[in-house]
Amino acid sequence: MVIVQMANERHVQGIVDVCTRAYRITSQDFLTKEYIDRRCEEFFNEKRVHKEVTEHSPYWGGYFVALEGACVIGTGGGGMTGQETGELFVLYIEPDRRNEGIGSKILQAITEQQKGLGAKEQWVSVQKDNALGIPFYEARGFIFQKETQSYESNLEDNAISLRYKREI
Template sequence: MTEYYFDQVVFLMGVLSIDVTVIKPTIEHASAISIICATGWKQTVQGLCSEEYQTLNVQNWYHPERVCNDILTGSYTHVALVDSVVVGTIGGGMTGSQTGEVFVLYVDEKYRYKGIGRLLLEALTQQQLNSGAIEQYVSVQEGNYLGIPFYEARGFICKGKRSKVTETGETLVSLRYWREIVSSSVKDHVNND
Protein backbone atom coordinates (compact mmCIF):
# COMPACT_ATOMS: atom_id res chain seq x y z
CA MET A 1 0.00 0.00 0.00
CA THR A 2 1.28 3.46 -0.88
CA GLU A 3 1.90 5.74 2.09
CA TYR A 4 0.89 9.37 1.77
CA TYR A 5 2.78 12.04 3.62
CA PHE A 6 2.49 15.79 3.61
CA ASP A 7 6.13 16.82 3.35
CA GLN A 8 7.45 20.22 4.26
CA VAL A 9 4.30 22.22 3.71
CA VAL A 10 5.12 25.90 4.09
CA PHE A 11 2.55 28.30 5.52
CA LEU A 12 3.14 32.01 5.12
CA MET A 13 1.69 33.95 8.03
CA GLY A 14 2.71 37.55 7.39
CA VAL A 15 6.50 37.48 7.29
CA LEU A 16 6.66 34.26 9.29
CA SER A 17 6.75 30.89 7.54
CA ILE A 18 6.23 27.53 9.19
CA ASP A 19 7.53 24.26 7.78
CA VAL A 20 5.13 21.47 8.76
CA THR A 21 5.86 17.78 8.24
CA VAL A 22 3.16 15.16 8.83
CA ILE A 23 4.48 11.67 9.59
CA LYS A 24 3.53 8.45 11.36
CA PRO A 25 4.22 8.79 15.10
CA THR A 26 6.80 6.79 17.01
CA ILE A 27 7.02 6.12 20.73
CA GLU A 28 9.53 8.98 20.94
CA HIS A 29 6.57 11.29 20.24
CA ALA A 30 4.44 9.88 23.09
CA SER A 31 5.25 12.48 25.73
CA ALA A 32 4.46 15.41 23.42
CA ILE A 33 1.27 13.72 22.18
CA SER A 34 0.24 13.14 25.79
CA ILE A 35 0.68 16.81 26.69
CA ILE A 36 -1.01 18.16 23.54
CA CYS A 37 -4.01 15.82 23.88
CA ALA A 38 -4.46 16.34 27.62
CA THR A 39 -4.29 20.11 27.26
CA GLY A 40 -6.53 20.19 24.19
CA TRP A 41 -9.15 17.88 25.68
CA LYS A 42 -9.30 19.89 28.90
CA GLN A 43 -9.85 23.03 26.83
CA THR A 44 -12.83 21.39 25.06
CA VAL A 45 -14.56 20.50 28.34
CA GLN A 46 -13.67 23.62 30.30
CA GLY A 47 -16.72 24.61 32.30
CA LEU A 48 -18.59 21.46 31.23
CA CYS A 49 -17.27 18.97 33.78
CA SER A 50 -15.49 18.87 37.11
CA GLU A 51 -11.75 18.99 37.69
CA GLU A 52 -12.09 15.53 39.26
CA TYR A 53 -13.47 14.02 36.04
CA GLN A 54 -10.93 15.88 33.93
CA THR A 55 -8.10 14.42 36.00
CA LEU A 56 -9.52 10.87 35.77
CA ASN A 57 -10.05 11.10 32.01
CA VAL A 58 -6.58 12.50 31.32
CA GLN A 59 -5.02 9.75 33.48
CA ASN A 60 -6.96 7.13 31.53
CA TRP A 61 -6.54 8.30 27.93
CA TYR A 62 -3.51 10.58 27.81
CA HIS A 63 -1.05 9.01 30.24
CA PRO A 64 2.28 8.59 28.36
CA GLU A 65 2.26 4.78 28.76
CA ARG A 66 -1.26 4.58 27.30
CA VAL A 67 -0.24 6.88 24.45
CA CYS A 68 2.80 4.65 23.73
CA ASN A 69 0.55 1.61 23.53
CA ASP A 70 -1.93 3.45 21.30
CA ILE A 71 0.91 4.49 18.98
CA LEU A 72 2.08 0.88 18.72
CA THR A 73 -1.45 -0.36 17.96
CA GLY A 74 -1.97 2.34 15.33
CA SER A 75 -4.64 4.38 17.11
CA TYR A 76 -2.52 7.51 16.74
CA THR A 77 -1.93 7.68 13.00
CA HIS A 78 -0.04 10.92 12.35
CA VAL A 79 1.82 13.76 14.04
CA ALA A 80 2.58 17.22 12.70
CA LEU A 81 6.14 18.40 13.28
CA VAL A 82 7.59 21.91 13.18
CA ASP A 83 11.38 21.90 13.51
CA SER A 84 11.17 18.26 14.65
CA VAL A 85 8.81 19.22 17.50
CA VAL A 86 5.34 17.65 17.73
CA VAL A 87 2.71 20.40 17.38
CA GLY A 88 -0.34 18.27 16.60
CA THR A 89 -1.65 14.75 16.35
CA ILE A 90 -4.54 12.76 14.94
CA GLY A 91 -5.74 9.24 15.51
CA GLY A 92 -8.43 7.15 13.97
CA GLY A 93 -9.30 3.88 12.38
CA MET A 94 -11.81 1.84 10.47
CA THR A 95 -14.95 1.04 12.48
CA GLY A 96 -16.60 -0.78 9.59
CA SER A 97 -15.61 -2.05 6.16
CA GLN A 98 -16.44 1.34 4.61
CA THR A 99 -16.52 3.55 7.71
CA GLY A 100 -13.64 5.58 9.10
CA GLU A 101 -13.61 7.31 12.46
CA VAL A 102 -11.55 10.19 13.82
CA PHE A 103 -10.72 9.23 17.40
CA VAL A 104 -8.61 12.22 18.38
CA LEU A 105 -7.32 15.44 16.79
CA TYR A 106 -5.50 18.12 18.74
CA VAL A 107 -3.07 20.88 17.83
CA ASP A 108 -0.89 22.77 20.29
CA GLU A 109 -2.67 26.06 20.93
CA LYS A 110 0.38 28.06 19.77
CA TYR A 111 -0.02 26.47 16.32
CA ARG A 112 -3.78 26.57 15.85
CA TYR A 113 -5.37 28.32 12.87
CA LYS A 114 -2.36 27.67 10.66
CA GLY A 115 -3.76 24.74 8.66
CA ILE A 116 -2.13 22.00 10.73
CA GLY A 117 -5.41 20.40 11.80
CA ARG A 118 -6.52 20.33 8.17
CA LEU A 119 -3.29 18.60 7.13
CA LEU A 120 -3.68 16.00 9.86
CA LEU A 121 -7.30 15.32 8.91
CA GLU A 122 -6.34 15.01 5.23
CA ALA A 123 -3.60 12.50 6.09
CA LEU A 124 -5.98 10.33 8.14
CA THR A 125 -8.72 10.64 5.54
CA GLN A 126 -6.36 9.48 2.78
CA GLN A 127 -5.33 6.50 4.91
CA GLN A 128 -8.99 5.60 5.47
CA LEU A 129 -9.81 6.03 1.78
CA ASN A 130 -6.97 3.62 1.01
CA SER A 131 -8.62 1.15 3.42
CA GLY A 132 -11.97 1.38 1.62
CA ALA A 133 -13.77 4.08 3.61
CA ILE A 134 -16.55 6.02 1.91
CA GLU A 135 -17.74 7.79 5.05
CA GLN A 136 -16.16 9.24 8.15
CA TYR A 137 -17.44 9.95 11.67
CA VAL A 138 -16.18 11.99 14.59
CA SER A 139 -17.60 12.66 18.05
CA VAL A 140 -17.27 16.25 19.25
CA GLN A 141 -18.05 17.47 22.76
CA GLU A 142 -21.19 19.60 22.74
CA GLY A 143 -20.07 23.20 23.27
CA ASN A 144 -16.60 22.58 21.78
CA TYR A 145 -16.12 25.94 20.08
CA LEU A 146 -12.80 24.77 18.57
CA GLY A 147 -13.84 21.43 17.10
CA ILE A 148 -17.38 22.04 15.85
CA PRO A 149 -16.56 24.86 13.39
CA PHE A 150 -13.45 22.97 12.23
CA TYR A 151 -15.40 19.83 11.29
CA GLU A 152 -18.39 21.69 9.85
CA ALA A 153 -16.03 23.66 7.58
CA ARG A 154 -14.80 20.31 6.23
CA GLY A 155 -18.23 19.01 5.31
CA PHE A 156 -19.18 17.13 8.47
CA ILE A 157 -22.89 17.19 9.34
CA CYS A 158 -24.27 16.64 12.85
CA LYS A 159 -26.26 13.39 12.81
CA GLY A 160 -27.18 13.14 16.48
CA LYS A 161 -26.17 13.28 20.11
CA ARG A 162 -24.85 10.76 22.59
CA SER A 163 -25.07 11.27 26.34
CA LYS A 164 -22.74 9.64 28.83
CA VAL A 165 -22.78 9.65 32.61
CA THR A 166 -19.21 9.82 33.90
CA GLU A 167 -17.67 8.00 36.86
CA THR A 168 -18.21 11.22 38.80
CA GLY A 169 -21.94 11.30 38.01
CA GLU A 170 -21.80 14.08 35.43
CA THR A 171 -23.63 13.95 32.11
CA LEU A 172 -21.54 14.82 29.06
CA VAL A 173 -23.04 15.15 25.59
CA SER A 174 -21.10 14.46 22.41
CA LEU A 175 -22.31 15.29 18.94
CA ARG A 176 -21.92 12.66 16.22
CA TYR A 177 -20.67 14.23 13.01
CA TRP A 178 -20.57 12.44 9.65
CA ARG A 179 -19.35 13.14 6.14
CA GLU A 180 -19.06 11.25 2.89
CA ILE A 181 -15.47 10.92 1.74
CA VAL A 182 -14.25 10.34 -1.76
CA SER A 183 -10.87 10.80 -3.35
CA SER A 184 -11.67 14.43 -4.17
CA SER A 185 -12.11 15.13 -0.42
CA VAL A 186 -8.35 14.87 -0.03
CA LYS A 187 -6.63 16.88 -2.67
CA ASP A 188 -3.94 19.33 -1.57
CA HIS A 189 -0.36 18.46 -0.72
CA VAL A 190 -0.55 14.69 -1.36
CA ASN A 191 2.77 13.13 -2.30
CA ASN A 192 2.19 9.98 -4.37
CA ASP A 193 5.81 8.78 -4.48
Template sequence: MASDDAPAYEVRPARVGDEDGICAVCRAGFAESSAGLLSPATVERRSEEYYNPARVRHEILTGGVDHRWQGYVVAVSRPGDVLGAAGGGITDGTVGHLYVLYLDPALRGRGIGTALLDVVTDQQRETGVVEQWVSVTEGNDLGIPFYLARGFVVRDRVVYGTTGEGTPEACSLRMSRPV
Protein backbone atom coordinates (compact mmCIF):
# COMPACT_ATOMS: atom_id res chain seq x y z
CA MET A 1 0.00 0.00 0.00
CA ALA A 2 2.92 2.39 0.54
CA SER A 3 5.05 3.87 -2.21
CA ASP A 4 8.77 3.08 -2.28
CA ASP A 5 9.77 6.29 -0.50
CA ALA A 6 7.02 6.18 2.15
CA PRO A 7 7.41 4.27 5.38
CA ALA A 8 5.56 0.95 5.45
CA TYR A 9 2.03 1.65 6.64
CA GLU A 10 -1.51 0.39 6.70
CA VAL A 11 -4.78 2.31 6.65
CA ARG A 12 -7.38 1.14 9.15
CA PRO A 13 -10.19 2.45 11.34
CA ALA A 14 -8.86 4.40 14.32
CA ARG A 15 -8.82 2.68 17.70
CA VAL A 16 -8.71 3.93 21.24
CA GLY A 17 -5.03 4.60 21.84
CA ASP A 18 -4.61 6.38 18.46
CA GLU A 19 -5.96 9.70 19.76
CA ASP A 20 -2.61 11.27 20.70
CA GLY A 21 -1.16 10.41 17.28
CA ILE A 22 -4.28 11.70 15.49
CA CYS A 23 -4.08 14.96 17.44
CA ALA A 24 -0.38 15.36 16.69
CA VAL A 25 -0.70 14.90 12.91
CA CYS A 26 -3.88 16.96 12.67
CA ARG A 27 -2.44 19.84 14.68
CA ALA A 28 0.80 19.81 12.68
CA GLY A 29 -0.97 19.53 9.33
CA PHE A 30 -3.52 22.20 10.20
CA ALA A 31 -0.81 24.59 11.40
CA GLU A 32 1.29 24.08 8.28
CA SER A 33 -1.61 24.39 5.84
CA SER A 34 -2.99 27.47 7.67
CA ALA A 35 0.31 29.36 7.97
CA GLY A 36 -0.20 32.89 6.70
CA LEU A 37 -3.92 32.28 6.13
CA LEU A 38 -5.25 32.19 9.69
CA SER A 39 -3.92 33.95 12.74
CA PRO A 40 -1.81 31.86 15.12
CA ALA A 41 -4.49 32.42 17.78
CA THR A 42 -7.18 31.03 15.47
CA VAL A 43 -5.04 28.01 14.60
CA GLU A 44 -4.43 27.32 18.29
CA ARG A 45 -8.10 27.81 19.23
CA ARG A 46 -9.36 25.49 16.48
CA SER A 47 -6.65 22.93 17.18
CA GLU A 48 -7.63 22.84 20.84
CA GLU A 49 -11.30 22.54 19.95
CA TYR A 50 -11.04 19.83 17.29
CA TYR A 51 -7.76 18.04 17.97
CA ASN A 52 -7.67 17.43 21.68
CA PRO A 53 -7.34 13.84 22.92
CA ALA A 54 -10.64 13.76 24.85
CA ARG A 55 -12.67 14.89 21.86
CA VAL A 56 -10.83 12.61 19.43
CA ARG A 57 -11.23 9.62 21.78
CA HIS A 58 -14.98 10.33 21.94
CA GLU A 59 -15.09 10.56 18.13
CA ILE A 60 -13.25 7.24 17.85
CA LEU A 61 -15.77 5.63 20.19
CA THR A 62 -18.81 7.11 18.42
CA GLY A 63 -17.56 6.85 14.83
CA GLY A 64 -19.95 4.88 12.68
CA VAL A 65 -22.84 5.09 15.15
CA ASP A 66 -24.65 6.95 12.40
CA HIS A 67 -23.54 8.13 8.99
CA ARG A 68 -23.15 11.81 9.93
CA TRP A 69 -19.70 10.89 11.33
CA GLN A 70 -18.26 7.66 10.00
CA GLY A 71 -15.20 7.85 12.22
CA TYR A 72 -11.51 8.39 11.82
CA VAL A 73 -9.33 6.24 9.63
CA VAL A 74 -5.60 6.33 10.21
CA ALA A 75 -2.45 5.49 8.32
CA VAL A 76 -0.14 3.80 10.82
CA SER A 77 3.42 2.64 10.41
CA ARG A 78 4.33 -0.92 11.24
CA PRO A 79 5.52 0.12 14.73
CA GLY A 80 2.11 1.73 15.20
CA ASP A 81 2.86 5.45 14.84
CA VAL A 82 0.01 7.49 13.34
CA LEU A 83 1.26 9.00 10.08
CA GLY A 84 -2.05 10.53 8.98
CA ALA A 85 -5.75 10.67 9.78
CA ALA A 86 -8.96 11.35 7.89
CA GLY A 87 -12.67 11.21 8.54
CA GLY A 88 -15.96 11.99 6.91
CA GLY A 89 -19.66 11.62 7.10
CA ILE A 90 -22.89 11.83 5.16
CA THR A 91 -25.29 14.76 5.37
CA ASP A 92 -28.02 13.21 3.29
CA GLY A 93 -28.39 9.89 1.56
CA THR A 94 -26.18 10.64 -1.41
CA VAL A 95 -23.85 13.48 -0.32
CA GLY A 96 -20.67 12.72 1.60
CA HIS A 97 -18.30 15.15 3.25
CA LEU A 98 -14.62 14.82 4.01
CA TYR A 99 -14.27 16.66 7.32
CA VAL A 100 -10.61 16.10 8.06
CA LEU A 101 -7.50 14.81 6.27
CA TYR A 102 -4.05 15.56 7.62
CA LEU A 103 -0.75 13.76 7.75
CA ASP A 104 2.70 14.24 9.10
CA PRO A 105 3.95 17.21 7.03
CA ALA A 106 7.28 15.47 6.42
CA LEU A 107 5.45 12.66 4.59
CA ARG A 108 3.57 14.71 1.99
CA GLY A 109 3.74 13.48 -1.58
CA ARG A 110 4.19 9.81 -0.71
CA GLY A 111 0.66 8.52 -1.29
CA ILE A 112 -0.54 8.49 2.32
CA GLY A 113 -3.10 11.28 1.85
CA THR A 114 -4.48 9.60 -1.25
CA ALA A 115 -4.74 6.27 0.58
CA LEU A 116 -6.66 7.94 3.42
CA LEU A 117 -8.99 9.75 1.00
CA ASP A 118 -9.61 6.50 -0.89
CA VAL A 119 -10.69 4.69 2.29
CA VAL A 120 -13.07 7.49 3.34
CA THR A 121 -14.46 7.60 -0.22
CA ASP A 122 -15.01 3.83 -0.20
CA GLN A 123 -16.82 4.07 3.17
CA GLN A 124 -19.11 6.71 1.72
CA ARG A 125 -19.65 4.93 -1.58
CA GLU A 126 -20.74 1.78 0.32
CA THR A 127 -23.65 3.75 1.80
CA GLY A 128 -24.84 5.12 -1.54
CA VAL A 129 -22.97 8.42 -1.74
CA VAL A 130 -22.61 9.71 -5.30
CA GLU A 131 -21.09 13.13 -4.54
CA GLN A 132 -18.32 14.09 -2.10
CA TRP A 133 -17.59 17.56 -0.69
CA VAL A 134 -14.66 19.10 1.14
CA SER A 135 -14.00 22.63 2.44
CA VAL A 136 -10.49 24.08 2.21
CA THR A 137 -9.24 27.43 3.43
CA GLU A 138 -8.81 29.72 0.45
CA GLY A 139 -5.10 30.08 -0.30
CA ASN A 140 -4.22 26.65 1.13
CA ASP A 141 -1.52 25.80 -1.41
CA LEU A 142 -1.11 22.32 0.07
CA GLY A 143 -4.73 21.16 0.15
CA ILE A 144 -6.27 22.79 -2.91
CA PRO A 145 -3.90 21.22 -5.49
CA PHE A 146 -4.30 17.84 -3.75
CA TYR A 147 -8.08 17.92 -4.13
CA LEU A 148 -8.03 19.36 -7.66
CA ALA A 149 -5.72 16.51 -8.74
CA ARG A 150 -8.29 14.02 -7.41
CA GLY A 151 -11.20 15.41 -9.39
CA PHE A 152 -12.65 17.96 -6.98
CA VAL A 153 -13.93 21.21 -8.49
CA VAL A 154 -14.40 24.51 -6.66
CA ARG A 155 -18.16 25.09 -6.31
CA ASP A 156 -18.38 28.12 -4.05
CA ARG A 157 -16.62 30.38 -1.60
CA VAL A 158 -17.82 30.96 1.97
CA VAL A 159 -16.63 33.69 4.34
CA TYR A 160 -16.14 32.52 7.91
CA GLY A 161 -14.92 34.37 10.93
CA THR A 162 -14.27 38.08 11.10
CA THR A 163 -11.53 40.18 12.58
CA GLY A 164 -12.22 42.76 15.27
CA GLU A 165 -12.71 45.30 12.47
CA GLY A 166 -15.46 43.19 10.88
CA THR A 167 -13.44 42.13 7.85
CA PRO A 168 -13.40 38.46 6.89
CA GLU A 169 -10.74 36.49 8.70
CA ALA A 170 -10.73 33.76 6.10
CA CYS A 171 -12.71 32.21 3.28
CA SER A 172 -13.36 28.58 2.62
CA LEU A 173 -13.53 27.05 -0.83
CA ARG A 174 -16.20 24.37 -1.03
CA MET A 175 -15.18 21.71 -3.51
CA SER A 176 -16.97 18.59 -4.75
CA ARG A 177 -16.57 15.63 -7.04
CA PRO A 178 -18.68 12.69 -8.18
CA VAL A 179 -17.72 9.38 -6.57
Protein backbone atom coordinates (compact mmCIF):
# COMPACT_ATOMS: atom_id res chain seq x y z
CA MET A 1 0.00 0.00 0.00
CA VAL A 2 1.27 3.48 -0.90
CA ILE A 3 1.13 6.16 1.79
CA VAL A 4 1.77 9.88 1.16
CA GLN A 5 3.16 11.92 4.05
CA MET A 6 5.48 14.80 4.84
CA ALA A 7 9.10 13.78 4.42
CA ASN A 8 11.51 13.62 7.31
CA GLU A 9 15.26 13.14 7.62
CA ARG A 10 14.99 9.38 7.04
CA HIS A 11 13.67 10.08 3.52
CA VAL A 12 16.49 12.34 2.27
CA GLN A 13 18.44 9.72 0.33
CA GLY A 14 15.24 8.30 -1.18
CA ILE A 15 14.21 11.78 -2.37
CA VAL A 16 17.65 12.37 -3.90
CA ASP A 17 17.55 9.00 -5.65
CA VAL A 18 13.99 9.30 -7.03
CA CYS A 19 14.45 12.88 -8.23
CA THR A 20 17.79 12.17 -9.87
CA ARG A 21 16.65 9.00 -11.67
CA ALA A 22 13.34 10.43 -12.79
CA TYR A 23 14.77 13.78 -13.91
CA ARG A 24 17.52 12.12 -15.93
CA ILE A 25 15.13 9.72 -17.68
CA THR A 26 12.46 12.36 -18.27
CA SER A 27 14.93 14.92 -19.68
CA GLN A 28 17.44 12.82 -21.62
CA ASP A 29 15.73 13.23 -25.00
CA PHE A 30 15.51 17.03 -25.00
CA LEU A 31 18.11 18.52 -22.63
CA THR A 32 21.90 18.34 -22.78
CA LYS A 33 23.71 15.97 -20.44
CA GLU A 34 25.64 18.95 -19.05
CA TYR A 35 22.45 20.81 -18.17
CA ILE A 36 20.91 17.70 -16.58
CA ASP A 37 24.07 17.11 -14.55
CA ARG A 38 24.08 20.77 -13.33
CA ARG A 39 20.44 20.62 -12.30
CA CYS A 40 20.86 17.30 -10.46
CA GLU A 41 23.96 18.54 -8.63
CA GLU A 42 22.25 21.79 -7.63
CA PHE A 43 18.81 20.57 -6.62
CA PHE A 44 19.06 16.87 -5.80
CA ASN A 45 22.04 16.68 -3.45
CA GLU A 46 21.84 15.40 0.13
CA LYS A 47 22.76 18.70 1.80
CA ARG A 48 20.09 20.70 -0.02
CA VAL A 49 17.39 18.05 0.29
CA HIS A 50 18.14 17.64 4.01
CA LYS A 51 17.67 21.38 4.49
CA GLU A 52 14.45 21.34 2.44
CA VAL A 53 13.11 18.42 4.48
CA THR A 54 13.82 20.11 7.82
CA GLU A 55 13.14 23.80 7.08
CA HIS A 56 9.68 24.86 5.89
CA SER A 57 8.10 28.23 5.22
CA PRO A 58 5.08 29.38 3.22
CA TYR A 59 7.37 29.74 0.19
CA TRP A 60 8.59 26.13 0.56
CA GLY A 61 6.13 23.75 2.18
CA GLY A 62 8.55 20.84 2.36
CA TYR A 63 8.71 17.56 0.54
CA PHE A 64 5.90 15.05 0.51
CA VAL A 65 6.90 11.44 -0.11
CA ALA A 66 5.00 8.45 -1.41
CA LEU A 67 6.14 5.45 0.57
CA GLU A 68 5.76 1.76 0.00
CA GLY A 69 6.91 0.38 3.31
CA ALA A 70 9.99 2.47 4.08
CA CYS A 71 10.89 2.92 0.40
CA VAL A 72 10.44 6.34 -1.26
CA ILE A 73 8.76 5.75 -4.64
CA GLY A 74 7.70 9.33 -5.35
CA THR A 75 8.17 12.83 -4.03
CA GLY A 76 7.03 16.38 -4.58
CA GLY A 77 6.90 19.79 -3.03
CA GLY A 78 5.67 23.29 -3.56
CA GLY A 79 4.98 26.56 -1.86
CA MET A 80 3.25 29.88 -2.00
CA THR A 81 4.51 32.49 -4.45
CA GLY A 82 1.75 34.98 -3.70
CA GLN A 83 -1.07 35.51 -1.22
CA GLU A 84 -3.45 33.34 -3.29
CA THR A 85 -0.91 31.64 -5.58
CA GLY A 86 0.63 28.23 -5.05
CA GLU A 87 3.44 26.74 -7.11
CA LEU A 88 4.37 23.11 -7.62
CA PHE A 89 8.17 23.12 -7.68
CA VAL A 90 8.96 19.41 -7.97
CA LEU A 91 7.09 16.15 -8.58
CA TYR A 92 8.89 12.93 -9.50
CA ILE A 93 7.93 9.27 -9.39
CA GLU A 94 10.16 6.21 -9.70
CA PRO A 95 10.21 5.65 -13.47
CA ASP A 96 8.93 2.08 -13.22
CA ARG A 97 6.05 3.15 -10.95
CA ARG A 98 4.36 5.67 -13.25
CA ASN A 99 0.66 5.40 -14.08
CA GLU A 100 -0.28 3.99 -10.67
CA GLY A 101 -1.85 7.19 -9.31
CA ILE A 102 1.16 8.00 -7.12
CA GLY A 103 1.79 11.41 -8.71
CA SER A 104 -1.88 12.31 -8.32
CA LYS A 105 -1.75 11.48 -4.60
CA ILE A 106 1.33 13.64 -4.07
CA LEU A 107 -0.14 16.50 -6.10
CA GLN A 108 -3.32 16.31 -4.03
CA ALA A 109 -1.36 16.54 -0.77
CA ILE A 110 0.54 19.60 -2.02
CA THR A 111 -2.67 21.17 -3.30
CA GLU A 112 -4.42 20.69 0.06
CA GLN A 113 -1.44 22.24 1.85
CA GLN A 114 -1.54 25.27 -0.46
CA LYS A 115 -5.31 25.65 -0.21
CA GLY A 116 -4.88 25.67 3.57
CA LEU A 117 -2.53 28.64 3.13
CA GLY A 118 -5.07 30.52 1.00
CA ALA A 119 -4.14 29.48 -2.55
CA LYS A 120 -6.85 29.87 -5.15
CA GLU A 121 -4.63 29.08 -8.12
CA GLN A 122 -1.69 26.77 -8.67
CA TRP A 123 1.16 27.05 -11.16
CA VAL A 124 3.70 24.57 -12.48
CA SER A 125 6.59 24.74 -14.96
CA VAL A 126 7.06 21.78 -17.29
CA GLN A 127 9.95 21.33 -19.69
CA LYS A 128 8.90 21.78 -23.29
CA ASP A 129 8.72 18.39 -25.03
CA ASN A 130 8.21 16.57 -21.70
CA ALA A 131 5.87 13.89 -23.04
CA LEU A 132 5.34 12.47 -19.54
CA GLY A 133 4.70 15.64 -17.55
CA ILE A 134 2.58 17.70 -19.94
CA PRO A 135 -0.28 15.18 -20.31
CA PHE A 136 -0.24 14.54 -16.55
CA TYR A 137 -0.78 18.21 -15.70
CA GLU A 138 -3.26 18.87 -18.49
CA ALA A 139 -5.36 15.89 -17.32
CA ARG A 140 -5.52 17.53 -13.88
CA GLY A 141 -6.87 20.83 -15.14
CA PHE A 142 -3.68 22.82 -15.68
CA ILE A 143 -3.97 25.15 -18.68
CA PHE A 144 -0.99 26.35 -20.72
CA GLN A 145 -0.19 30.04 -20.13
CA LYS A 146 3.19 30.86 -21.69
CA GLU A 147 6.63 29.65 -22.73
CA THR A 148 9.75 30.91 -20.93
CA GLN A 149 13.46 30.22 -20.65
CA SER A 150 14.00 27.64 -17.91
CA TYR A 151 15.37 28.66 -14.53
CA GLU A 152 19.10 29.44 -14.70
CA SER A 153 19.53 28.06 -18.21
CA ASN A 154 21.51 29.40 -21.14
CA LEU A 155 20.20 29.55 -24.69
CA GLU A 156 22.54 26.72 -25.66
CA ASP A 157 20.95 24.49 -23.00
CA ASN A 158 17.72 24.43 -25.05
CA ALA A 159 15.83 24.43 -21.74
CA ILE A 160 12.39 25.91 -22.34
CA SER A 161 9.69 25.83 -19.66
CA LEU A 162 5.98 25.79 -20.32
CA ARG A 163 4.02 27.59 -17.60
CA TYR A 164 0.67 26.06 -16.65
CA LYS A 165 -1.99 27.27 -14.20
CA ARG A 166 -5.18 25.90 -12.70
CA GLU A 167 -7.78 27.18 -10.28
CA ILE A 168 -7.95 25.25 -7.01
